[in-house]
Amino acid sequence: MGSVVEINPLTRLEGHGSVKVFLDGARVERVELHLSESPRLFEALLVGKSYAEVPDIVCRICSLCSTVHKVTALLAVEDALGIEVSERTSLTRELMLNGATVQDHALHLYFLVLPDLLGVQGVAELAGTAPELVKQGLAIKKVGSLIQETVGGRLIHPVNIRLGGLGRVISKHELTQLRDELRRALPACSDVCRLFSTPFPFPKLPEPAFLALEPLSAPLASRRLRLSRDRSFAVGEYREHVAETLLPHSNAKLSKVMGVEATVGALARLHHGPTLSEGADEIFKAHRHELIGKDIRGNNLAQAIELYDAAERALQLVERLLELGPGPEAGVAVASRGGTGTAACEAPRGVLIHSYTIDDAGICTQADVITPTALNQGAMARDLLALARGMEGEETARMTAALERLIRCYDPCISCSVHTFPL
């Protein structure tokens, strides 16, 4: 007898989604992952807008990833128009990205994942059962927020990073304040890893094919995506390597990279040998065996390591900006010619690609956004099925809890996921 177990809505993640497990008796037939967010249609909305408007509009795809969407869009538009930015601008953007990572990983780990580890329903009970952890999580998140607020001019949908430069140069006083706050928060950041170092005890999952930007010391300059040691491609050629298909039950398109269901995100990044900050590297080395060559269950720990790394990097960047001192900043660059530009960044939940074509009048004629959650969708569905099969015969509640938890390992962002380029 066939039956369906449904998890609807998926909770403690961004956006609207659900999961259906189709059972035949105790046997799991198939699992459907529905990313049912309302279509957002950004790629279509951007067509006809001026190049200068693109980054301001497109960051509204997602609040959690607004900074990285904005930076990626800026890079792509600048790539299209041949606009160069100063070192200060680049460093400032990098600082924003690190701040976003701290803020986003802290939110995800402490408020969305931690309830699973402590066996509670969410943030409300957490405040009752583990007030100290809540306080710690908030304190860490707050430094990330402070960076967004001070440097970006706004916590969500930052305004101060813009085409060609910055709106306002961050004052020495503000930078010093950031530096002090970051220093104060670092010990707590290094502590996060301890909380998330026990992987959850479910059946082993298929080994992922990890996709990440090739790590460079100046991450914003990275222009190659790597799938494995011998398989990589230039960001600008992503269309030849990323294929998208529409699934009947999802408003997000499924992306395959070089023919495989790639996995992106923190764990993927760690697999490609990034240069981590000193403190984070130490922790990474200690946990290496739990992460490298392992499945997605290690992703939360990887995020914890990254959180620490991002905080340390943010501090370094602030110090570097203080060294550079204030200076004149270029305003909005004016487009002199059209072109097509593509850029990729590492969002907290994985590779994000933006690509735009701008005509000679400065109007956007084509826009593509490939989001990490769209990239992860295939792997996520595959793992859900594997996990459900591995738990055949278990109590339904146990199984659905495990499935939800698996999804939180991926840290999906469904608002983002429903944007993909024309088929």
Next chain:
Amino acid sequence: MNERVKDMHLPFTARLIERHELTEDTSLFRIAPEGAALSQLSRFVPGQFVQISVPGAGEVPISPADLPGEDGTLELCVRRVGHVTELLHQQLPAAPLGIRGPFGNGFPLEEMTGHPVLLLAGGLGIAPLRSLLMHLLRHRERFGEITLMYGARQPKLMLFREEMAALAARGEMRLYLTVDFAPETNGIQSCAVGLLPDLLKGFRFDAPATYAAVCGPPPLYRCLIADLEQAGVAPGRIMLSLERRMRCGVGRCCHCAIGQKLCCVDGPVFRAGELKDIPEAL
């Protein structure tokens, strides 16, 4: 800094004693001011107003509906229209409120002594006039004939109706009630149906000696002034209690300007004569 300077913005506490619902949206509140507010309020002159604070919502100007009682308690008749008045209506007995005042000029009681007084109230306008009426009745011998004409939209919206009727029954004043329209089903018709100005038209009185006190919604004033003047009441003896937006009560926030006058310090009681040349006054 002297005491008064310090007190400028600081309300005194006033406890809510009881709330008595008069209509769906209007209640009579009895409050007990505490501390120095008691002595300040003992100077209250009918027509003046106080600033009532509801913690959490803010402050509003209200004209007390009666003189402070023996025990210092104050009656306020308040209609629920928005932010502050809404929260006021939600307060339970013993809730702490705030009070500042009294502010404004009040009716010229000295000047009115010995004269007949005609009170004309429309709707909620009865609230400030009730404190004047109570003063007149308490010092009944000092004044001439006292007449209250009170109009409401419907019988059930008529405030203090029984009370007024009882006062009239004691023979201390004349009472005329009117409603804009009375529902058919209402069997007892103890008031006229029509508008206040209609009521005034058929009214015989010693106009040249009379002081009129008017309070009601803005459109009411214009026709009543014309009618009163036509009947022979001097513009200088037509007292109007006006309402404006107010934030401070002491002539600074500037919202309550009426021409070059400020309602909170030059009013809220104005003489029709003063307002003649101020087109936006009424």
Next chain:
Amino acid sequence: MKLVRLAIAGLTACSGCQLTLLNCEAELPDVLQRFELVYFPMAQSGGRREGPFDAALVEGAVSTPADLDMLFSLRNASRLLVAYGTCAAFGGVAAMNNGQSQRQELLQTVYGSQPSLPESFAPAPFGNFVSVDWTIRGCPPEKEEVVELLAALLAGTLPPVRSYPVCTECRSRENLCLLMEKGELCLGPVIQGGCNARCPATGIVCEGCRGPVREANVAQELELLLERGFGREEIERRMNRFKPGWDYGQRR
């Protein structure tokens, strides 16, 4: 103490309004203590959308049958419905092309012309479908205004309203006027303030994320920008970014 029962949910949106609440790091412990988050799928599992709620803070535009279903259900289950953010209040970015391009075309641009396109109609604000008791503006909203609302709910009321344009706060902060001094396309004069002129304070024009101020002199703003050399098309595009359907003749 009786806790105030809340629903916090999103329709077609970026989750930024909900996230803004989670970003109130300093206030969150207090909030968690005094409110019962009965339905808040973004941060709580096991919630029930049937209520009853004292207030429902709902973000996002209405663009699918599922959105509408959720909106009706929360409206019915809640004493107060709060249009939480600019999408809920005006349609927001999702609605920028309303009245300009057909929904179906947009869908096809993104999803291709295949038989089973996702069901979706032109994104619309809550006010088109249900009564709204309070509106928080902004894309995203200001934390302060969210906390203000929550505190007011605890006090049994709603916050006092402000109704001045962005320029008022902008000037008071002694920013450089980008419209006058730099000839940039700033919408400050016709946009509701309350953000403390966040964008002009960083040297960037107000893009209008808080929607129109009560007495926006739209016709004059348009004229002003035309005089400064902007094309009509560009101006309209910018004005529509967060709210479609301005009345360009309005002078009130």
Next chain:
Amino acid sequence: MEKSFLEATQLSSFLEKLRLFGELHGPTVTDAGVATFAPIAAPSQLRINYRRTQIPPKKYLLPFREQLLSYRDGRYAEPAETQPPIVLFALHPCDLAGIAYLDLVFLGDNTDPGYAARRARLTLVGISCEPDDFCFCSAPDSAANCDAFLTAVKSGYLFSAVTARGEAIAAAAADLFSTTEVPQPVAAQHPGTGVAPQGPELRFSDNPLWQKFADTCVSCGACSVCCPTCYCFDVREYPALDGGGVRIREWDNCFFATHGEVAGANFRPTRLDRLRYRFLHKYCGFTPLQGITSCVGCGRCKAVCPVGIDLRELFSAARGEMSP
């Protein structure tokens, strides 16, 4: 009044002396290039030859937004006034006149406690100015309502003490004043067409300019925000999550529809009504200040108006048309 000569080269040392009387604030520019009164940490920040700041010195007396009261358990309390003593240096006569007007409003009956406390901690040092196209004050050299005044002369300034505090400044800076012959003041080229009080009936003139201004005014509020003598305020109360709350005062503006609104009516429903109100308040005055113009001719309102409204245009046009 005795005048002492301060050579321009002594200005930095003079500023140091002023610091003895409080935190030194004066005209400077922000990073974005806006003229502003702000703390002067180093003499190089001072822009002594400034034209006008965007926001007048009223911000020191009446901040844009300030806490009026706080409450807890239903009891209201006044916040402690925290502004330190400040020396406000290099104020032009129009701004001094603006402060004088505010003093009339806030220090009269029912003295405003916050204003009074801040005013008492403010030392005002004026300076003579060079008018530009926007200025139209009438009393350029008036050194009234300050503690001390500097008149620019060739190669320096003439210092005159006005109040006892001014004398104290003079005493503190005595060794900086030069004993050489005092140059004569350079006569400033002031247009001298200050705004005299206007007839209140002018506001009901049906001059078409009224309607034109009402149509083009964008109600951005900049003119009032930047006016040294506009002081309308709104008061709002905000509860806090912990059960307490605050009552704040914030600059309001007669250009906003809410300004004259009551339940069921608006006494100034149209922008034209509100423009007439502004005219009345600025040029005719309310209640105790009736007949006094509060416009000090600083020129800010015209300089900041995005549509270039200048009410003076209206007087000259309307006056001509009204006189028989």
